[in-house]
Each structure stands twice: as C-alpha cells, then as structure tokens.
Amino acid sequence: MIFTETLLHGAYVVEPEPHSDDRGFFARLWCAREFAANGLETHLAQYSMSYNRRVGTLRGMHYQTAPFEEVKLVRCTRGAIFDVIIDLRRGSPTFTRHISLVLSAVNRTALYIPGGFAHGFQTLEGETDVMYHMSEFHQPGHARGVRWNDPVFAIEWPSTATRIMTARDAEYPDFDENLV
Numbered sequence: 001m002i003f004t005e006t007l008l009h010g011a012y013v014v015e016p017e018p019h020s021d022d023r024g025f026f027a028r029l030w031c032a033r034e035f036a037a038n039g040l041e042t043h044l045a046q047y048s049m050s051y052n053r054r055v056g057t058l059r060g061m062h063y064q065t066a067p068f069e070e071v072k073l074v075r076c077t078r079g080a081i082f083d084v085i086i087d088l089r090r091g092s093p094t095f096t097r098h099i100s101l102v103l104s105a106v107n108r109t110a111l112y113i114p115g116g117f118a119h120g121f122q123t124l125e126g127e128t129d130v131m132y133h134m135s136e137f138h139q140p141g142h143a144r145g146v147r148w149n150d151p152v153f154a155i156e157w158p159s160t161a162t163r164i165m166t167a168r169d170a171e172y173p174d175f176d177e178n179l180v
Contacts, residue, residue, distance in 0.1 A: 001028060003038045003112075008087045008094045010114035012040065013101065014073070029075070029110070030133070040112055041071040044133045052079070052128040056160035058148055060120015060169060061086060065142045065180075069115030071135035079128025080104035081121040082158050086146065088180045089116035096177070098153050103130075118146050120169075122157055144180075147172040 002015040016027035028034075032042040050059060061084065064070050074083060086098040102124065103109055113119050121130065145168070148155070152175040 001031065001034055003034075003040075006099050008085065008097060008099055008117070009092065011085055011087075011099065011117065012038070012112040014110040014112050016108050027108070030073070035112075041114075041135050043135050044073075045137050046132075046134045048132045048134065049077075050130045050132075052081075052123045052130070053126060054162075054164055055123055055126050056162045056164055057123040057128075058120065058157075058163055058165040058169065059122075060084065061118040061146045061148055061172075062120060063088060063116070063118040063144055063146075063180075064136065064139055065144055068136045068139040068142045070113075071115050072113040072119060073110055073133040074103065074113065074119065074121075075108075075110040075131045076103040076105060077129045077131050078105050079123060079125035080106070081123055081128060081130060083111055083121045084119070084155055084157075085111065085113050086118040086153055086155075087116070088118055088146070089114075090177070090180065092116075096152055096175075098155055100155065120148060122160070122163070124158065145169060145172045146175050150175045
C-alpha cells in the first residue's frame, strides 16, 4: 500500500499497489503491520457500509466526541463520492481546515481519518457503496455533527440538481468551537 499524508496532519490517502497478470490483479487493502509501520491506528472495532441509491446523496459531517473519537478508513467500493474531512482537533495547526477528494470504485483509493475529524460525503453516482472501518464502537450519546454548508469551513461541494440528506444533517447549528 502507498500511504500519502494529506495537508491535514495525521490524515492519509491510502492507495493499493496492485500485482497484475493476465487474470487481473491482487492488492492488499488492509494490513495491521503496514498501518503500524506508518504510525496509524490498527485497532478496528466495527466495519460498516452505506448504500446510496441516488446521485447527490449527502451524508455528514459526523464525528464522535471524547473519549470515543473514531479513526476511520473509508473506501468507495461501487460508484463514486466527493469525500470531505474537517480537522476539529482543538490546538491543531489545521483546526477547522478541510480537504476533499474523490473516492471511487475505479481509483480504489481509501482515506484514513484520525480521531477528532468530522467526515462526510456526497455521491457523484447512483448506486454507490461506501465502506467504513472504525476504531470505536458507535456511541449515540457522543455522536455529533457540523453543518455541511457552514461558512466557517467554506467547503465547495459539487453542484447537483437535487441534494438528498436527513433533516439532522441539514439543520446542524452554526459551528461553535467551544462545543467540539
């Protein structure tokens, strides 16, 4: 695997290194030794997926508070997503900054997201599957979010004729750094 650190300290793009022949290829997508050698979390408590029927489906921006901050490894296995993370770690030099990238079944890229980050995505294709490895069990009492279009973050989401999301995701209040 190829690990490339992003502009947000501790967040990595993880690319497979395919070994090809006339049948196709084989590539490792997870290896505790390789993740540990790069200083990344290797404990994974849950593996989940989201199925997204339509283009323009937006999920996020979600995170869990201490002591249950989640490290996530996110990969799109069918379709494509515009994936976004926001650094919400108080004291971080990149606090409130975000990055975005396209994860797709074609590029097979994953995003390693440290604890203390909000995560969300918008589908770029219908029939999209997103897989999540998470270091912590979901704790509903510690689940939080920030609004996808909060001007503090200035995320440039792809335009779409229709954006589909839950009321909860659409109605998070304006960002307040005292609440993270």
